[in-house]
């Protein structure tokens with residue numbers, strides 16, 4: 034539904050250049066909720082604004098619903114008529130709602146329809162239908178100042194849906210809202226995704242947002258997408274930073290000469306007694322440092338952090354056994370010890386060790 038290839042954006046001011054996007058290849062499937070996560074300055078806003086060409090990329094292509102927007106961009110600052118028409122099928126929701134305070138709720142929702150020159154009766158019908166869809170039918174004549182933050186965002190969402198978009202872009206739509214309101218807005222986005230078959234791309238700095246509604250996710254750093262895929266693919270990717278962030282499991286080793294292993298169970302593997310089998314087969318004492326079950330992207334996942342006696346080199350065979358059971362196995366780095374391979378298979382243990390990437394993604398406050 035949305036594809037970008039080599040998307041690059043360089044901001045120039047005077048003789049300074051900032052590369053906000055550095056060759057981003059994004060693939061968003063039709064009908065999915067796709068989260069883009071990253072720290073402040075990673076390039077998320079620039080990326081989402083390039084998807085509807087609010088921001089013109091320096092190079093690369095953007096294709097939405099089979100139409101390459103970058104080839105119809107037109108010249109100069111003004112969007113061409115074909116670009117404006119293409120954009121009307123891409124709704125956008127903003128962090129600070131961007132409602133016009135002098136207009137009623139209904140008039141705010143009608144605004145894009147006025148621009149599309151839809152007649153008054155049809156505008157009114159459509160706006161009321163959309164307000165009903167977002168649960169605000171009784172607020173049509175209210176003004177934005179009379180609404181709560183969550184209600185304002187519902188108006189923002191109704192307005193974004195006015196042009197019957199196939200795609201909804203959400204720029205930190207819940208960052209300005211409290212946790213309960215955040216949940217209700219995320220639920221609304223999920224409902225709209227299902228009811229209307231809407232493809233949603235949302236950017237966020239909150240892992241919980243990705244966890245609660247995204248089918249797929251991308252992690253951005255320094256203008257690049259460094260990981261992307263469905264939640265299941267990410268959880269099955271050795272050493273995936275996103276998987277670890279989506280589903281953290283804590284627990285400190287009892288001593289330096291221990292091997293700490295994070296195991297992810299999904300599918301059939303979740304029901305087999307692999308830990309007791311491991312203990313019996315290799316006669317090792319296993320300590321469970323932490324464990325959690327959770328739902329990620331609508332799927333039940335289990336994660337466990339275990340400790341094996343001895344350093345990594347002594348545990349290559351038991352770790353190989355766990356991998357043979359079809360489990361996702363990541364060897365964690367133990368403080369003070371030589372870095373252990375993050376997720377190499379047992380038979381590559383002699384190769385240079387790769388430190389497990391530290392879980393560094395931190396939540397940050399809204400802008």
Ligand SMILES: Nc1ncnc2c1ncn2[C@@H]1O[C@H](COP(=O)(O)OP(=O)(O)OP(=O)(O)O)[C@@H](O)[C@H]1O
Pocket residue numbers: 044045046051052053071072073074075076077078079080238400
């Ligand atoms: N109009 C601009 N002119 C110059 N530099 C810009 C402009 N917009 C963004 N940048 C720079 O591009 C980089 C990416 O910014 P962007 O806003 O896309 O990141 P972000 O991940 O959305 O961050 P945040 O979560 O803080 O919004 C940053 O270094 C930023 O300073």
